[in-house]
Amino acid sequence: ALFDLRLLMVQHNRTREYGNSSQNSRTRIVLIIGTLARVDAIVRDLCAWLEENNVDLGAEKNLFLVQSENNCEGRCVISQKDYEPNSTILEFPLKFQINYRNAFKSDSLVKFLDWYAKKHPPIGQNLKLNRLDALYLFMIEQKFAKNSFLSKFINSLPHTYDTPEYFDKSLIDSLPDCFKRIILKRSQKLDLKFNFISNLLHECKKESQCKDIEDLCTNFTRDNFRWIFCSVNSRCFHAKESEICDKNEICQANKYFGKIKESDGEMQRAMKCSSLAEYERCLERSEEVRNNLCCLIPYLDFLNHSNEPNAFAFFDKDTQVFSLKSQASENLDCLAIRKGDQVYITYGPHDNLTLLIEYGFIINNNVYDKLSFSFDTLKELIRVDDSTEQFIWNCCIQKNLLYDLTCDQSEGPSWSLLKFLDFISCFDQTKNQSKKAKISTHDYNFYDINNFKDCKILFLKLLENIGGDLDRSLQKLEDLDDKVKKSYHFKMSRDLIKSYKLIVEFNTSLANDQERWAMMF
Ligand SMILES: C[S@@+](CC[C@H](N)C(=O)[O-])C[C@H]1O[C@@H](n2cnc3c(N)ncnc32)[C@H](O)[C@@H]1O
Known part of the structure; x- marks a missing residue:
């Protein structure tokens, strides 16, 4: 009861910060209690279902799922006991790893x-x-x-x-061009895919006159597609096809979708591309190949992200289970997780723009932040x-x-950018054009920086362009509607832009400082 009360306070604050200011406090409290009760009921049902199906959640419920105390993290996993490093917390049998192969058990999807x-x-x-499309279709059908x-x-x-798929359009329009470009490209891809699948269905x-396919058509709406796209993208794990699918399933998948290449293979091909467009296609394909092997795992998808995780999840080939373990540590005297701690995994070394676009959150003082x-x-x-x-x-x-054209707030520009x-x-253009001929005869030294004065001028120009883009966006954000300005999406976007401005400022002063700039080389 005490714990619930604490959550109630957190929820109350959150509602005050982002909620509808016209609600009086009694309405807010009722809403908060409603949210907690709903989370409780959902979680109870989920756990009961898993236990009925022989997933061992621990005799004394080693973990529990609740609304997080931290604003905006949503629900989370809290440990009910201490864990030493590298100990097994939970194990999920293959049956609960939901990926494309589940579609092959649905009559209507096989028909389609x-x-x-x-x-x-x-x-x-x-x-x-x-x-991945087969997984989307399966989940919408279910x-x-x-x-x-x-x-x-x-x-x-x-x-x-x-994630930006759910942002107000006016907010998207006000974002810096450097964010908008990525967001719009992604949304165009989503539209293209939706229209393609919808037309096929x-x-x-029309041809099959079959009731199941008709139902699938009715339920395959733009909103449902956006929902399943974001669900899978923000909650999936990756596993190797050969590890979680049997030979028949892989054979069936090859028949429908073609064979899958290793993602690394695509990256090796990228190095041999003869144009930027071809190189970009290789990068996209490598991403697509990786995404093809997404799987959803109930319960484990409640784990939130931290750059300093205390746990990790992986597929254990030998036992055929998806396992959640506490983080390994050299210091075995130190507990990896204490009773009452939130269990965190890492979604990867992502900067804040990636976190916002892929998962819909950002992290204060993110060590992986970069432009x-x-x-x-x-x-x-x-x-x-x-x-x-x-x-x-x-x-x-x-x-x-x-591969790494970036700059950050601790090291400045990456070596490949320089x-x-x-x-x-x-x-x-204003310089001697014979340089091109010289470079093509391999005279250019690709291992050292040859011309760091010009390099600095170009770097400052780049920063000035990005800085201007960020400033214009901050101005546009100020002019947005009050309702949008109160939203979490707005606050997150503005915080991200401000942190990017700090990176621009740090790098500008670094480039303008002769001594520090010379030290870069
Ligand atoms: C795999 S789910 C984790 C469970 C999720 N919190 C829920 O309520 O269902 C990933 C989502 O959790 C949230 N999330 C995860 N880590 C977070 C963090 N460190 N800060 C804020 N939100 C986080 C984001 O909304 C993200 O898209």
């Missing part, structure tokens, strides 16, 4: 996929169905199915998310004719200079 394979063989198509085995799990998924419905310069932004610095520009990008691809700027500074 068979129809698709006949009509649209997986080779030679520009846009095609992939393994959401509306009567007596679904997964109904308790599906009920436990959030109804909405805090309608085509199949990444897009190829489009960098292109603006290159003022040469088309063929020289193509030559520049090809050299950079072959010398692997494009090297990239140094290289392009040789091609200034």
Whole structure:
């Protein structure tokens, strides 16, 4: 009861900060109690279902799921006991690892996929169905199915998310161009995929006249697709196909979607690309291959992210279970998790823009925070004719200079960014054009910075462009509607822009300080 009271206070504060200011306090308290009761009921149902299906949640319930004390983290996993380093906390059998292979157990989806394979063989198509789409379709089907085995799990998924797919349009319009570019590209891809699948379903419905496909068509709406896209993206784990699917399932998947290549293979191919466009396609494909192997795992998807996690989750090939363990440590006297601690895993070494776009949150003083310069932004610095520009990008691809074009608030610009700027500074139109001929005869030294004065000028120009973009955005945010300005989405976006401004300021002063700049080389 005490714990609930504490949560009630936190919830009350959160409602005051982001909620509807016209609500009186009694209405707010009723709403808060409603939220807690709902979380409780969802969690109780989920745990009961898992236990009925022989998932061992611990005799004394080693963990419990609650609304987090930290604002905006949503629900979370709290430990009920101490854990030494590297001890097993929970184990999930294969049956609860939901991925594309579940679609093969649904009659209507198999009907649809068979129809698709006949009509649209997986080779030679520009846009095609992939393994991830099968997972989306399966989850949407289950959401509306009567007596679904997964109904308790599906009920436990959030109804909405805090990623830009759910932002108010006016907020998106006010974001800096460097964020907007990524967000809009993602939303275009989402639209393209939605229209593609939706058209296929309608085509199949017309031909098959089958009630199941008709239901699938009805439920496959833009809103449901956005919901499942965000659910999977923000809650999935990655596993190797050969580890969690059997031979028949892989064979069936190959028939519908084509064989899957290793993601690393795509990256190796990227180094051999002969144009920037081809290189970008390779990067996208490598991401797509990785995403193809997403799986959802009930309960484990309640784990929040920290850059200093106290636990980790992985698939154990030998026992065929997905295992949650406390973090390993060299100091075995020290507990990895104490009773009452929240259990955190890491979603990866992500900067705040990635966290916002993929997961809908940011972290204060994120050690991985950095400014990444897009190829489009960098292109603006290159003022040469088309063929020289193509030559520049090809050299950079072959010398692997494009993988980390960033600057941060502790080290300043990355080595590859400096090297990239140094290289392009040789091609200034106003300078001697014979440089190009020289470089093509391998005279250019790709291991040292040759021209750090010009490199600094280009770096400052880059920072000035980004700084202007951020300032214009902050101004636009101020002019937004009061309702939008009170939202969590607004606050998160503004905090992110402000932290990016700090990175720009740090790097500008670094570049302008002769001594510190010289130390960079
Ligand atoms: C895998 S789910 C974790 C469970 C989630 N909190 C829930 O209520 O269902 C990932 C989502 O949790 C939230 N989240 C995870 N880590 C967070 C953190 N450190 N700060 C804020 N929100 C976080 C984000 O909304 C993210 O999209």
